[in-house]
Amino acid sequence: PVMGGSAVKVLQSETNLKELIRQAVSEAISPFIARLNDCDEKIVSFEKSFSNNLGKTAELEVNTQENQQQIKAVKKEMRSLERQIAEIQMEKSRMFLRIQNFPEQQEKDLKQKMTELLAQFAGKSDKELYYEIVSAHRASSAYVMKKSLPRKIFIRFSSLTTRN
Numbered sequence: 743p744v745m746g747g748s749a750v751k752v753l754q755s756e757t758n759l760k761e762l763i764r765q766a767v768s769e770a771i772s773p774f775i776a777r778l779n780d781c782d783e784k785i786v787s788f789e790k791s792f793s794n795n796l797g798k799t800a801e802l803e804v805n806t807q808e809n810q811q812q813i814k815a816v817k818k819e820m821r822s823l824e825r826q827i828a829e830i831q832m833e834k835s836r837m838f839l840r841i842q843n844f845p846e847q848q849e850k851d852l853k854q855k856m857t858e859l860l861a862q863f864a865g866k867s868d869k870e871l872y873y874e875i876v877s878a879h880r881a882s883s884a885y886v887m888k889k890s891l892p893r894k895i896f897i898r899f900s901s902l903t904t905r906n
Contacts, residue, residue, distance in 0.1 A: 837876075841895040846880070853878040856897050874900050 841856075857872045864871055880893040 837899055839897045839899065841897070843892055844895055846892045852880065852895065853897075856895065860897075876900050 853875055854872065856878045857868050857875060860875075861868045861871045866874075876898040878895060878897045880895055882893040885891075886893055
């Protein structure tokens with residue numbers, strides 16, 4: 743069948759109308775499509791950042807575990823050193839003899855005075871004992887000062903056998 747001129751015009755009008763509707767819809771949704779594309783790019787960027795952060799978090803966890811192990815090792819070493827210090831201090835203190843409540847006098851040589859006193863108990867001569875005493879000094883404490891007591895005397899010997 744042959745179409746008449748009005749039928750062709752209707753078809754062209756329909757085609758033009760469809761094209762106008764497509765253009766209008768395309769123009770109306772193009773900002774939304776642009777926004778969706780921006781959102782897609784942001785999502786991809788966030789996913790990359792999240793992935794990087796997961797990697798960094800895992801690395802930090804490993805570093806934290808290593809640091810905790812190092813801290814434990816350092817604490818263990820500190821305990822060992824503290825024990826060694828305590829042992830050294832005890833060994834050092836064993837070389838000292840402490841005398842309390844010995845009256846204070848204007849003694850010029852405390853070491854000589856203590857040598858004379860201790861020679862009586864040690865069964866040694868003054869000269870022999872004098873060279874085995876490294877030092878003799880008085881030391882005060884807050885308690886001694888507060889109670890007006892004589893200061894303590896600390897005598898350091900060259901050997902533990904002499905002290906004993």
